[in-house]
Amino acid sequence: NAGVTQTPKFQVLKTGQSMTLQCAQDMNHEYMSWYRQDPGMGLRLIHYSVGAGITDQGEVPNGYNVSRSTTEDFPLRLLSAAPSQTSVYFCATGTTNEKLFFGSGTQLSVL
């Protein structure tokens, strides 16, 4: 029972490149979300999903895409990476607006 698995743990991109951050959960929760954490800013919600086939935008969605084809997976796509997207990204799952379980994070640098 792994909980929430994020890959990769580290990634370096050049400006303009695209990539997908993977998130998988084996906890059978309907709710999944993506946050970014920047120094001094706390966590900010990027996108979230309340079930397969349903996604919605959070506070800072620009430059990111998500899809939810299964309960288990919730990938985050960076369409054209920018230096402002340098951050640590966390995936979370749980009960909506209640206890969340977080992955260990992906540290992304965009040069």
Added chain:
Amino acid sequence: SQQGEEDPQALSIQEGENATMNCSYKTSINNLQWYRQNSGRGLVHLILIRSNEREKHSGRLRVTLDTSKKSSSLLITASRAADTASYFCATVPSGGGADGLTFGKGTHLIIQP
């Protein structure tokens, strides 16, 4: 936008002492949660307190909620070196949607041996 604000931003105490950190928020809430983040790791849920509750305990943790002052406090008793971490409050506004959980910027707690 951040709903909760933790205070202090940083706190350093001796092992064995009690640590208290506070969270203030702006609008009516459904619930308030506290999370811990160890360096380089994901957040771990500690405790949830609902708007109709005033105090909750979990092991060495005690959380209070004062809805009239729109504030909460997290008390860690008999601190240990392993308690060194950042602590975040997160609030869910009353009537909030599925994007309601909003995190503060955190309190960085250092326990000196």
